[in-house]
Amino acid sequence: MSLDPGIATLLKRNADGLVPAVVQDATSREVLMLAWMNDEALSRTLTTRRGTYWSRSRQQYWVKGETSGNTQHVREVRIDCDGDTLLVLVDQTGPACHTGATTCFTDRTLLADAEAADA
Amino acid sequence: MSLDPGIATLLKRNADGLVPAVVQDATSREVLMLAWMNDEALSRTLTTRRGTYWSRSRQQYWVKGETSGNTQHVREVRIDCDGDTLLVLVDQTGPACHTGATTCFTDRTLLADAEAADA
Numbered sequence: 001m002s003l004d005p006g007i008a009t010l011l012k013r014n015a016d017g018l019v020p021a022v023v024q025d026a027t028s029r030e031v032l033m034l035a036w037m038n039d040e041a042l043s044r045t046l047t048t049r050r051g052t053y054w055s056r057s058r059q060q061y062w063v064k065g066e067t068s069g070n071t072q073h074v075r076e077v078r079i080d081c082d083g084d085t086l087l088v089l090v091d092q093t094g095p096a097c098h099t100g101a102t103t104c105f106t107d108r109t110l111l112a113d114a115e116a117a118d119a
Numbered sequence: 120m121s122l123d124p125g126i127a128t129l130l131k132r133n134a135d136g137l138v139p140a141v142v143q144d145a146t147s148r149e150v151l152m153l154a155w156m157n158d159e160a161l162s163r164t165l166t167t168r169r170g171t172y173w174s175r176s177r178q179q180y181w182v183k184g185e186t187s188g189n190t191q192h193v194r195e196v197r198i199d200c201d202g203d204t205l206l207v208l209v210d211q212t213g214p215a216c217h218t219g220a221t222t223c224f225t226d227r228t229l230l231a232d233a234e235a236a237d238a
Contacts, residue, residue: 007229022141022150026232029148031141034204046230077230080223081216085153087224089232097200104199105206110126111165111196113145113208 003043011039012084018054021086023096025103026075032096033104035064037086042077049074051090070094122162130158131203137173140205142215144222145194151215152223154183156205161196168193170209189213 013019018036025032035053037045041061044052051064051072065071072090079086097104122130132138137155144151154172156164160180163171170183170191184190191209198205216223 010227010229020139020153022153024150031143031150031206034139034141034199042229049230074230075234076228076232078224079227079229080153081218081220081226082223085223086229087150099200101200104201104204105197107200108129108198109195110129110161110198110205111168111193113195115194 001040001043001047003039004046007042007046007079008039010079010083011042012082013038014084016056018056019084019086021053021088023051023072023088023090025092025096026089027091030103031105032090032092032102035062042086045074045088046077051088065093068094068098070096072096120159120162120166122158123165126161126165126198127158129198129202130161131201132157133203135175137175138203138205140172140207142170142191142207142209144211144215145208146210149222150224151209151211151221154181161205164193164207165196170207183215184212187213187217189215191215 017038021037023032038054041052041054053062055062071093076089136157140156142151157173160171160173172181174181190212195208
């Protein structure tokens with residue numbers, strides 16, 4: 001499956017041929033996770049509307065939810081102004097994080113919202 | 120300004136000592152941009168609550184809005200489950216993108232929302 005050449009020319013990949021993909025819940029607007037795509041992962045995602053990434057640790061393609069059942073139906077994909085980041089809007093089934101949390105950012109706050117704490 | 124050691128141990132940096140920071144508008148929940156931080160940029164961001172990044176192209180620190188006036192007041196900073204991505208929630212003044220667009224993802228859609236198009 002090869003990536004549309006018109007899209008391929010927009011992509012500014014890192015030295016490993018990858019671009020970061022910010023994955024956001026289309027409904028809650030929560031940022032769920034950050035994953036990485038190469039051309040093939042992007043092509044598969046655009047074609048199948050299933051969130052498909054490149055696992056840097058396992059060095060293989062990875063369809064989100066294929067094992068866990070916590071799939072991502074891809075609603076929309078955007079690329080940023082300089083072509084080096086993707087934004088993937090999804091309908092997330094179940095928790096997005098492998099820890100069981102709703103998002104990968106749920107549990108660890110480095111700086112709290114002072115205004116919310118004051119309220 | 121050095122980063123709190125408790126936070127520094129959580130960070131999983133890339134080969135250049137950087138982690139991607141997803142920047143999200145705290146109110147609209149739109150994803151505004153993706154930028155990069157090293158320990159010092161994160162420390163400055165946590166301390167000053169002004170969005171501060173490392174510019175890979177210019178190889179220097181960069182306080183968002185210092186030139187344009189389109190500043191970011193940082194409401195909250197989170198780190199993801201495996202420590203290699205930051206989520207920065209901000210109050211964005213003016214457009215976030217250097218193109219003048221609200222977000223860096225405003226203009227370029229690779230895959231449209233089929234359900235929205237059908238509606």
